[in-house]
């Protein structure tokens with residue numbers, strides 16, 4: 001399958017890429033790993049006249065710790081995060097990176113491209129919304145830093161201007177006593193999950209001081225389950241609290257029926273994933289090492 | 298008025314040999330390999346980034362060549378299935394796929410062998426789980442995977458210390 005013909009431009013810096021896109025107009029797009037854009041172009045769902053390739057920009061892919069935050073260059077590939085000892089400081093990032101699609105897609109796809117694409121089934125936004133995440137963006141009028149909360153406004157839609165790009169993803173390292181987990185349920189590797197859940201719990205002994213809970217693939221954007229958070233916050237996390245959190249997640253989910261399952265099936269699935277994710281996050285909050293990966297049907 | 302879409306000059310090394318070409322920006326890497334370089338061992342199964350039949354190694358990393366523009370492979374080193382054999386001798390991975398009956402129709406095999414190559418280049422003693430993860434992006438419609446699995450275990454044994 002051939003995409004429509006297009007003009008190709010290779011940027012040598014992110015600033016140059018922004019300038020190019022501004023000049024080329026509305027019909028131009030950035031190209032990063034191409035793992036969302038190329039399939040869409042081959043199906044002719046997306047038909048840009050110009051592509052500005054970011055993947056040759058030197059120094060745009062990196063993972064580093066600066067004081068109390070991890071910094072990811074937007075062009076950092078999923079596989080680089082999967083295999084990074086620095087990123088592993090936040091086990092929830094490894095849970096996510098190691099489960100996206102398959103080896104080949106992870107070797108190309110980037111964290112910046114994933115967030116910019118804002119696919120309702122994408123993994124990164126669900127996970128990073130449970131963390132304190134900021135995006136350093138670059139546009140024609142310069143740089144701005146925006147919180148990830150509020151960045152995605154609708155399915156496939158973000159607050160980015162047409163000629164604005166994500167330069168860096170900054171994730172604050174949670175305090176000791178805080179633990180997270182991300183669980184996604186998939187039918188096979190090279191597909192998006194059917195449903196997913198991310199949890200971050202801050203514990204004080206057996207009592208939950210704070211909880212952030214998001215649900216993926218069950219709405220046009222990531223669903224924050226505030227009812228589930230309230231069911232845990234300030235409480236001992238016992239079977240009763242978990243049952244209440246599950247019930248709230250079931251109610252908060254707003255899935256669509258498709259080939260991956262019915263509405264009711266997906267509601268039951270997110271609730272079940274939440275139970276497991278809470279248990280893992282609690283163990284991690286206690287300092288246990290728990291290995292997690294996507295669950296297959 | 299038809300637009301003029303400039304071709305782009307690129308240079309890449311495929312199986313150790315350097316090629317300089319000018320390509321249309323929309324040309325996919327798999328077409329460059331199959332149509333321009335006549336390396337037809339790289340297969341197109343789904344053409345939708347699912348099946349992995351088009352897997353090649355690009356700068357040390359397995360990629361689905363139906364989902365990479367040829368212009369993005371400028372300056373890259375590529376290994377295709379044709380690059381596995383050396384001096385008329387099968388690569389240990391090829392030998393192992395044969396010895397373990399790890400193929401039937403063979404359509405998926407080049408992609409699976411290159412996914413195996415990436416796995417073994419990073420991990421010489423893969424666990425069963427490592428193997429399953431490494432080939433999760435490769436679909437086989439014939440074998441039921443068990444013999445492919447055995448072939449990769451055998452290849453791992455045979456390449457150890459090689």
Ligand SMILES: Cc1cc2nc3c(=O)[nH]c(=O)nc-3n(C[C@H](O)[C@H](O)[C@H](O)COP(=O)(O)OP(=O)(O)OC[C@H]3O[C@@H](n4cnc5c(N)ncnc54)[C@H](O)[C@@H]3O)c2cc1C
Pocket residue numbers: 029030031032033034035036037038039074075099100101102105108109110111112113114115116117119121122123124160164165166167189190191192193345346347
């Ligand atoms: C078979 C398959 C299975 C997949 N499964 C999953 C999965 O399970 N979970 C998951 O999360 N994802 C999945 N993906 C998507 C994959 O993670 C993509 O890599 C990712 O969504 C997009 O990243 P990219 O770098 O490839 O972006 P591209 O495809 O290059 O670009 C995507 C969009 O973002 C824009 N863009 C890219 N980079 C930037 C930037 N820095 N700033 C602003 N805009 C930018 C582009 O203009 C384009 O509109 C899958 C993809 C495939 C092909």
Ligand code: FES
Pocket residue numbers: 340341342343344345346347348349350351352361362363364
């Ligand atoms: S042909 Fe490329 S993944 Fe199927």
Ligand code: FES
Pocket residue numbers: 399400401402403404405406436437438439440
């Ligand atoms: S051997 Fe026929 S598809 Fe795998």
